[in-house]
Amino acid sequence: MTSIRFIHTADLHLDSPFKGMTELPKERLKELRDSTFNAFDRLISYALKEQPDFIVIAGDVYDGEDRSLRAQQRFHDGMEKLNKAGIPVFLCHGNHDHLGGRWVRFDLPPNVRTFGNEVTEQHLQIRGQDVFLIGFSYPERHVTTSMIDTYPIAERNDAIHIGLLHGSIAGDSTHAVYAPFTKEQLVGKQYDYWALGHIHKRQFIHRDPYIVYPGNLQSRHRNERGIKGFYDVTLEKGSTDLSFIPASSIVFDEIHVSCQDIHHANELLLTCSQEIEKFRSLNGAGVCDLVLTEVSTEVSEMLNTSTIDEWLRLIRETEEEQEPFVWVSSIEVDERVIAMQEVNAVTHSVINLMNDWSMGEWKEVVSDVYQHTKGIRYLEPLNEQDLEDIKRKASSILMKEMAGME
The missing domain is CATH 3.60.21.10 (Metallo-dependent phosphatases)
Known part of the structure; x- marks a missing residue:
């Protein structure tokens, strides 16, 4: 044949x-x-x-x-x-x-x-x-x-x-x-x-x-x-x-940056640059969100001495002359590790419950936003990646709020 x-x-x-x-x-x-x-x-x-x-x-x-x-x-x-x-x-x-x-x-x-x-x-x-x-x-x-x-x-x-x-x-x-x-x-x-x-x-x-x-x-x-x-x-x-x-000319993605064993601002900036360079060598040009993981109390306090926008501006300036370009569109701080050290059993239970929600249950939770007659025209349809982002941010907010109440 x-x-x-x-x-x-x-x-x-x-x-x-x-x-x-x-x-x-x-x-x-x-x-x-x-x-x-x-x-x-x-x-x-x-x-x-x-x-x-x-x-x-x-x-x-x-x-x-x-x-x-x-x-x-x-x-x-x-x-x-x-x-x-x-x-x-x-x-x-x-x-x-x-x-x-x-x-x-x-x-x-x-x-x-x-x-x-x-x-x-x-x-x-x-x-x-x-x-x-x-x-x-x-x-x-x-x-x-x-x-x-x-x-x-x-x-x-x-x-x-x-x-x-x-x-x-x-x-x-x-x-x-x-x-x-x-x-x-x-x-x-x-x-x-x-x-x-x-x-x-x-x-x-x-x-x-x-x-x-x-x-x-x-x-x-x-x-x-x-x-x-x-x-x-x-x-x-x-x-x-x-x-x-x-065939991608420019790759959209996330770059995860571990903050483990980081104590000073220059160490954090260097680690971010190294992870961006790894992405560049694998993918070429990109538009990426930086996600800071394994964030200790010390790193969290260091980040809070300036706004996220200031950190973002500094990282962009460091990368602006590099080719092919990698544009850092945002910085997200995954503070679940440090927050989990401080929250109580009730918070653990709520987070575990959220992690078990199906996509349908998450859609019901955010339905007020995604069914709003004026706002829906500006929003892309929800997909699995959106819901993962919402889940991560919701967990982080909950843990920080509960830690602040202790």
């Missing part, structure tokens, strides 16, 4: 505005706003070098329905390079770049096959192997009804079937639900691979067949932590091999 090789990517979000990052120096902000283009360029360079049989893009090439000229030009130029190399591209549009938007259109080269607003099937033959790709593009921003029933069941056992779907698992309230589906529905179509988009965290929903979210190509804010990229897939009947290929 002939094997085929393709790239699976999604959620490029070209020309993302990176809202809320205005504290960055002007030249660093430009680097950040160019990062989606740089990640896209890495994808194109990899494809030109590796020469896959084709590429699938499962939605959200652009960041908004009013696609910028700059984003369209860069995408067009990338597709033209692939066209000259003879690499086909199969593209569906998602909720961010739906077909109903208003924009000055660029005519894409003939190697790009774009799915329309209804589920259709496109055929490709690779070294005698028939390949069918099935998908659709969003006709408008909000496609909240299930589309999976309109996907045909694979009929030819000798052909490879690949489904493209920009959507989310039904009932998953951690993200905005679009074109919902269940794992069982996808498996039931008897396809050989499902190329998903919309969820920015890379993950396997199922194996045999593989149902895959590659995540986005470049993080856009602190909740999208870690290295981002795409999958290089080799597929034949009954066998699938995937390789994750990093």
Whole structure:
């Protein structure tokens, strides 16, 4: 049986505005706003070098329905390079770049096959192997009804079937639900691979067949932590091999700094610089939150002699000439260790109870904020990382408050 090789990517979000990052120096902000283009360029360079049989893009090439000229030009130029190399591209549009938007259109080269607003099937033959790709593009921003029933069941056992779907698992309230589906529905179509988009965290929903979210190509804010990229897939009947290929131009993440055995300010600053340098050597440029851990009473008192903003300013000044840049967006002090030495059994019980709460119970606790009619427009949907941050900060506040009451 002939094997085929393709790239699976999604959620490029070209020309993302990176809202809320205005504290960055002007030249660093430009680097950040160019990062989606740089990640896209890495994808194109990899494809030109590796020469896959084709590429699938499962939605959200652009960041908004009013696609910028700059984003369209860069995408067009990338597709033209692939066209000259003879690499086909199969593209569906998602909720961010739906077909109903208003924009000055660029005519894409003939190697790009774009799915329309209804589920259709496109055929490709690779070294005698028939390949069918099935998908659709969003006709408008909000496609909240299930589309999976309109996907045909694979009929030819000798052909490879690949489904493209920009959507989310039904009932998953951690993200905005679009074109919902269940794992069982996808498996039931008897396809050989499902190329998903919309969820920015890379993950396997199922194996045999593989149902895959590659995540986005470049993080856009602190909740999208870690290295981002795409999958290089080799597929034949009954066998699938995937390789994750990093593409992030700038990595969003946390840097944990242990304050154990630290007694003086210069020791703390040096330790922070060393941890930032470790991050830089592993990941390149980044936007990171510093989390100070194992904080003793002595270090806590030292930190309190100045404001956190002053410490943050000093660390930023220390790092401003380093390349590639690592921007420290915040400093968080995890004072649970020192606080736990001072609180009583009742506080321990409350903290243990909070640690046992499910995601649903935490959502109920913070529902007053996230269901407020005026505030909700400024908040991203809650995810697991948000709730971990809330849990950590709640525990720290509780322990400090209770310690102060002793």
